[in-house]
Amino acid sequence: MSQKDYVQTNEPVKKRNYKPLIFIVTVIINGLVLILSRMPAYEGFDLFDVKILPLMNAIFNTFTFFFLLTALIFILKKNVTWHRRFIYAAFVTTSLFLITYVAHHFLSTSTSYGGDGFLAGFYYFILITHIVLAAVIVPLALMSVTRAWNMEIDRHRKIARWTMPLWLYVSLTGVLVYILISPYY
Numbered sequence: 537m538s539q540k541d542y543v544q545t546n547e548p549v550k551k552r553n554y555k556p557l558i559f560i561v562t563v564i565i566n567g568l569v570l571i572l573s574r575m576p577a578y579e580g581f582d583l584f585d586v587k588i589l590p591l592m593n594a595i596f597n598t599f600t601f602f603f604l605l606t607a608l609i610f611i612l613k614k615n616v617t618w619h620r621r622f623i624y625a626a627f628v629t630t631s632l633f634l635i636t637y638v639a640h641h642f643l644s645t646s647t648s649y650g651g652d653g654f655l656a657g658f659y660y661f662i663l664i665t666h667i668v669l670a671a672v673i674v675p676l677a678l679m680s681v682t683r684a685w686n687m688e689i690d691r692h693r694k695i696a697r698w699t700m701p702l703w704l705y706v707s708l709t710g711v712l713v714y715i716l717i718s719p720y721y
Contacts, residue, residue, distance in 0.1 A: 554682035562675045565634065569671075572641040589640035590647075594714035596633035600626050601707040608700055623681065626703070630677075633710070650720045659716045666709040673703050 607622035649659050676699040683692035 549687040551686040551688070552682075554678070554685075558675055558678040558682065561678060565674050566671045568638060569641075572638060573646075575642070586640060586643045589636045589643075590714055590718070592636045593633055593640065594711050596629045596636065597707045597710035597714075599629040600633065601704060601711070603629060604700065604704050604707065608704075620684070627677070627681070630707075647717055647720050649717055651716070655716070659713070662709050662712050662716070666706060666713055669702050670706045670710075673699070673706050677703055 603622045603626040607619050607626065610616075610622060611619040649656060649663075651659060676695060680692060680696045680699045683689075683695060
């Protein structure tokens, strides 16, 4: 599909300014995560075992990774329709991840990594890069999708070249963080 196949009508696309929304969503998400990292856990919750939430986080990150990889394959094959569908699926699983992540950090205390040696260094490298890039990916992913919505295809491609590999890294390292720390839950 060419760029002109992307637009189904000859009518010009009304461009919207999503920058304020991107800014607000980024501040809310990253601010909420930062606040939760400093808050004590809520005690007295007993509807279900909150230890299931990190596993759910890893499952949602796994789906996000594979949805993004599939979206990348489809766009390389110039199949915009299926690319878009898998990007939306990645946004859904990322949103579900965020819900379970926030719930877990609200309802339970932080788990410390108990390993040492090379694995401890590897774990902390993965964890720190994951956290920093997870904060960065929020506005990047939102800018990428809103540029596509505005049919700013060249601008979308420019930012997506950064967004896709970083988002893949964040989703994959989220799973690695879970695998490495799961024995200590």
